[in-house]
Amino acid sequence: MYYDLKFRHIPYVESKFSVVEFDAGHNLMPHGSTEGVQARYNVLGPVMLPIRLGGDIVQFNWYLYFLDSEQARTKIMETLAEGKIDYDFFTKFSEAFTVNSVLSLGEQEHNLKPESVPVVRLHSCCATGDIFGSCRCDCGPQLDAALKSIARDGYGAVLYLSGQEGRGIGLFAKALTYLLQECGHDTFEANALLKLPEDARTFDDAGHMLKFLYPNKPVRLMTNSPHKIEALRRVGVDVAERVELVRGVVAQNEGYLRAKAARGHMIELDQHQDQDQDQPPAVTPLPATAINGVAPASLTPMAATSAVVREAKALHAQDA
Numbered sequence: 338m339y340y341d342l343k344f345r346h347i348p349y350v351e352s353k354f355s356v357v358e359f360d361a362g363h364n365l366m367p368h369g370s371t372e373g374v375q376a377r378y379n380v381l382g383p384v385m386l387p388i389r390l391g392g393d394i395v396q397f398n399w400y401l402y403f404l405d406s407e408q409a410r411t412k413i414m415e416t417l418a419e420g421k422i423d424y425d426f427f428t429k430f431s432e433a434f435t436v437n438s439v440l441s442l443g444e445q446e447h448n449l450k451p452e453s454v455p456v457v458r459l460h461s462c463c464a465t466g467d468i469f470g471s472c473r474c475d476c477g478p479q480l481d482a483a484l485k486s487i488a489r490d491g492y493g494a495v496l497y498l499s500g501q502e503g504r505g506i507g508l509f510a511k512a513l514t515y516l517l518q519e520c521g522h523d524t525f526e527a528n529a530l531l532k533l534p535e536d537a538r539t540f541d542d543a544g545h546m547l548k549f550l551y552p553n554k555p556v557r558l559m560t561n562s563p564h565k566i567e568a569l570r571r572v573g574v575d576v577a578e579r580v581e582l583v584r585g586v587v588a589q590n591e592g593y594l595r596a597k598a599a600r601g602h603m604i605e606l607d608q609h610q611d612q613d614q615d616q617p618p619a620v621t622p623l624p625a626t627a628i629n630g631v632a633p634a635s636l637t638p639m640a641a642t643s644a645v646v647r648e649a650k651a652l653h654a655q656d657a
Contacts, residue, residue: 463502
């Protein structure tokens with residue numbers, strides 16, 4: 338891998354460097370395990386990162402993580418061994434060699450308090466929305482609202498997933514879908530016309546980082562996507578509440594948001610057209626589902642996304 342890990346032997350840096358390992362059941366393993374390691378990550382942090390939020394400056398803890406070089410190589414070689422070089426291969430390649438970020442607050446203070454539950458956001462990289470301020474999506478306002486919500490609570494994290502531009506298709510392909518949207522197709526139809534998956538993202542790595550940051554803790558997840566809830570629960574993260582995150586609704590992205598709502602996202606636009614972007618979001622307690630085969634008392638099945646996933650697979654199969 339192209340990351341030179343010799344830096345970790347610098348005395349102060351060494352104290353900020355961790356190797357985090359998980360087994361096939363998505364369980365955090367003791368450091369130095371030699372057998373049964375399914376995923377191994379290099380984690381650097383926390384690094385102090387002051388961030389301007391409105392008129393305030395809030396000092397977040399910044400962590401960076403990436404898949405261990407041998408793990409990344411194995412992931413790519415297994416895909417090659419299947420004998421097909423398709424779009425999924427390039428998606429896996431991008432995810433395997435990506436450095437992701439975590440911006441967190443309060444983990445040292447609150448992790449040992451049973452009553453404290455962190456609010457978290459899985460935020461896919463969006464250069465157009467997060468950096469350029471584009472109104473074709475709601476990503477920039479969502480990121481801003483998530484950071485402000487965590488700052489208000491004093492406990493939580495945004496996981497910034499760098500390899501997931503355009504729901505995992507990349508920046509250039511995303512620009513192509515924008516051109517097709519200008520011709521009248523919605524965001525999902527545009528992907529299908531380009532023979533691209535509606536959503537190429539995976540969230541296993543993000544789930545593992547949450548289990549590392551918040552061991553044995555439930556989380557409150559800021560999302561409108563049932564897919565993210567299901568994905569985190571699949572790797573054993575206890576998602577106890579969904580915190581809605583409808584922000585930045587304008588005429589230029591209303592069609593995009595309505596298309597997502599039609600695909601199962603929990604978005605009610607009519608309630609948010611004139612909403613104050615800084616007001617606390619609504620919270621929905623979630624019923625329980627099994628975590629690694631065990632059904633906690635606080636958790637119920639959340640299968641709302643299954644039909645969406647089946648629909649996406651069927652559509653892709655028809656166009657293949």
